[in-house]
Amino acid sequence: MxxxxxxxxxxxxxxxxxxxxxxxxxxxxxxxxxxxxxxxxxxxxxxxxxxxxxxxxxxxxxxxxxxxxxxxxxxxxxxxxxxxxxxxxxxxxxxxxxxxxxxxxxxxxxxGEEREELSPLPWSQELPEAGAGACTATLTWNVPFARVMEGNLDLHHFPFAHRRWAPGMGTLLDPYTARLEGDVIHTRGVLREDDGKPWNGRSGFVAEIRVLFPHLVLLHFGELTRAMAVATPIDAENTWVVFRYRSGLPLLGGLVAWFLVRTEVRLIQPEDYALLRDSEPRHPAREDFHLVRADAGIALWYRLYERRLEAQRRTLPPAPAPTAASG
Missing domain, CATH: 2.102.10.10 (Rieske [2Fe-2S] iron-sulphur domain)
Structure with a gap:
């Protein structure tokens, strides 16, 4: 992109x-x-x-x-x-x-193309800043960029892929909404028990995920905790991922953010990495999937991705053949 x-x-x-x-x-x-x-x-x-x-x-x-x-x-x-x-x-x-x-x-x-005036850095006023109350980590994954972004928009995998760390988490994603505004994908969902009743507004795990296409994710967990994840392609097969937690808890915010990042690095991310790395095909298109209602955010991302790729193919000149540098 x-x-x-x-x-x-x-x-x-x-x-x-x-x-x-x-x-x-x-x-x-x-x-x-x-x-x-x-x-x-x-x-x-x-x-x-x-x-x-x-x-x-x-x-x-x-x-x-x-x-x-x-x-x-x-x-x-x-x-x-x-x-x-x-x-x-x-x-x-x-x-x-x-x-x-x-x-x-x-x-x-x-x-991209050099211009006299470039756009500002994305979401610079909304993303959690580095410094006190925040903790940052980076990972290099042998996973193509699109697969990484697909995983970032997936809510309903958590009670299965990470069942050891979330015992008793409900598997029903309801209510769940996904909508597109310009280049921003908005999703919000509640993972709760499937008890046959409408959501009471209190129970379950509530998560809000926004993606500024193509690669920047902002997450809200409750009132005090924010997280971001950004993916940058290394090459066609590998992706560099940076993520950050920031807690607004007075005095202990930095410790909370550090704990959340360490939990991600040691427990959550290795499980996500293994599943995404081994998913087939490695470079999917939307027609390779049979998506369900809970994948609506992922469907929106792939729709934008494929449109942009096609637009780039029409406007960019053919890439020159690579040459080996000696040294």
Missing amino acids: RDTWYPVLESKRLGRRPVGLTRLGRRLVLWRDAQGRPVAQEAACPHRGADLSRGRVVNGCLECPYHGLRFAAEGACVRVPCDGDARPIRADLRVKGYVVREGLGLVWLWW
């Missing part, structure tokens, strides 16, 4: 040294310039393909570990040691860069 901000790294992970990572099918290097601003560029040195993430930052520029060429934040090569400082530097000796911003304790990369 293009024309979207994707988180690629936690801000606290980006210090003085360059960081190499793969996101959105690209091998990238992230580093900070002399003012401490994040920079994202292709990791392959344009000279002979060395991995720039193995280099270092010198005087606000990124230095290649192989031959010492230095690149400014905007991508231009500013030094070629073997040629000396007097010789002019070739204009084509530059590294491709990407627009990045910092917010909510994350480094976000713009994936």
Whole structure:
């Protein structure tokens, strides 16, 4: 999905040294310039393909570990040691860069056409911020992006996939609503006992999930607890997931958030990961499923996903054949 901000790294992970990572099918290097601003560029040195993430930052520029060429934040090569400082530097000796911003304790990369004015970071006023009262974790899953997002919208799996941690949780999802407003999918449901009676407004587990298409999830559990999950494709088969809990409980909010995140990492997420990783087909379309009423949010997401993919296929030029870089 293009024309979207994707988180690629936690801000606290980006210090003085360059960081190499793969996101959105690209091998990238992230580093900070002399003012401490994040920079994202292709990791392959344009000279002979060395991995720039193995280099270092010198005087606000990124230095290649192989031959010492230095690149400014905007991508231009500013030094070629073997040629000396007097010789002019070739204009084509530059590294491709990407627009990045910092917010909510994350480094976000713009994936799409460059414009004079880019959209603001998504839901920056609504998502739980990092810091006191919050706890964040990241995971790398061998699960395609669409499957991860499908799992994020699934409420009625919990009493079965996680039965050890939720004994006695009801299996009836009622009431349940799912609707689409622009690029936002709104779902709200109550998991309760199937006693044949209308919901009394008090019993059961109430959850509200909103998804800002394609990849950002905001969850409310009660009045005091909020959670977010954001998925960024690493490549066609793997996805980087960042999630955060924030509790508004006075004094103990940070401890509560830490406990919820640790519970997710150690107990809940491994079970979700195994189920999503082994689901077939790995790259599904809506017609591969026989969805039920409780999957209405998932159906809305796939409808948007397929429409956007088709629109991109009509407007984007064919991708060039990949070439191997030597180094």
